[in-house]
Amino acid sequence: KQEVTQIPAALSVPEGENLVLNCSFTDSAIYNLQWFRQDPGKGLTSLLLIQSSQREQTSGRLNASLDKSSGRSTLYIAASQPGDSATYLCVVEGGKLIFGQGTELSVKP
Amino acid sequence: DAGVTQSPTHLIKTRGQQVTLRCSPKSGHDTVSWYQQALGQGPQFIFQYYEEEERQRGNFPDRFSGHQFPNYSSELNVNALLLGDSALYLCASSWDRGYNEQFFGPGTRLTVL
Numbered sequence: 001k002q003e004v005t006q007i008p009a010a011l012s013v014p015e016g017e018n019l020v021l022n023c024s025f026t027d028s029a030i031y032n033l034q035w036f037r038q039d040p041g042k043g044l045t046s047l048l049l050i051q052s053s054q055r056e057q058t059s060g061r062l063n064a065s066l067d068k069s070s071g072r073s074t075l076y077i078a079a080s081q082p083g084d085s086a087t088y089l090c091v092v093e094g095g096k097l098i099f100g101q102g103t104e105l106s107v108k109p
Numbered sequence: 110d111a112g113v114t115q116s117p118t119h120l121i122k123t124r125g126q127q128v129t130l131r132c133s134p135k136s137g138h139d140t141v142s143w144y145q146q147a148l149g150q151g152p153q154f155i156f157q158y159y160e161e162e163e164r165q166r167g168n169f170p171d172r173f174s175g176h177q178f179p180n181y182s183s184e185l186n187v188n189a190l191l192l193g194d195s196a197l198y199l200c201a202s203s204w205d206r207g208y209n210e211q212f213f214g215p216g217t218r219l220t221v222l
Binding site (some may be wrong): 042066102 | 142144150151152153154157165197199201209210211212213214215216218221
């Protein structure tokens with residue numbers, strides 16, 4: 001049974017700091033891994049999708065990596081801004097989406 | 110392209126009632142998945158529809174049922190509502206059974222009193 005764990009559960013950083021969010025999964029038989037952002041009470045916004053054959057994806061200040069063999073992914077956010085404050089969800093697709101519990105990020109001005 | 114749309118935005122029901130939630134997928138998508146997100150939790154997979162059939166199902170009772178129409182839109186039905194069914198219900202669409210990027214709607218907030 002696939003389990004997805006995100007560490008830390010919450011993170012507070014000052015504006016401008018670079019940060020890393022971690023995601024681990026127990027079953028390496030995945031089709032892809034996706035990082036989402038969720039603002040309070042809202043739906044999910046897709047940030048990055050990494051196919052199982054890929055090692056990383058980049059979009060602007062975001063970089064996500066995938067190491068299937070070790071069951072890990074990281075989301076790197078460069079030069080964080082207050083607008084980055086949200087919950088970040090790691091999701092693996094192996095026939096159905098399995099979500100982590102999320103990391104709640106707060107970026108202080 | 111309007112993206113994934115869901116209706117209604119909010120809904121209040123009482124225990125024992127039945128509810129129907131609706132989802133229209135992003136243009137070009139043929140697969141719709143439904144998720145339940147309780148407060149403070151990550152979304153939990155309910156089921157997925159592809160070619161008008163339920164292809165995958167999570168650990169939800171039979172009170173949760175769905176349907177996909179020929180235009181790929183979908184409905185989620187919940188019977189005999191319980192207080193614990195209060196949650197944000199999210200719909201996601203993709204093409205080719207979810208092997209590709211998932212796009213989520215804004216969700217329907219269901220409150221059961």
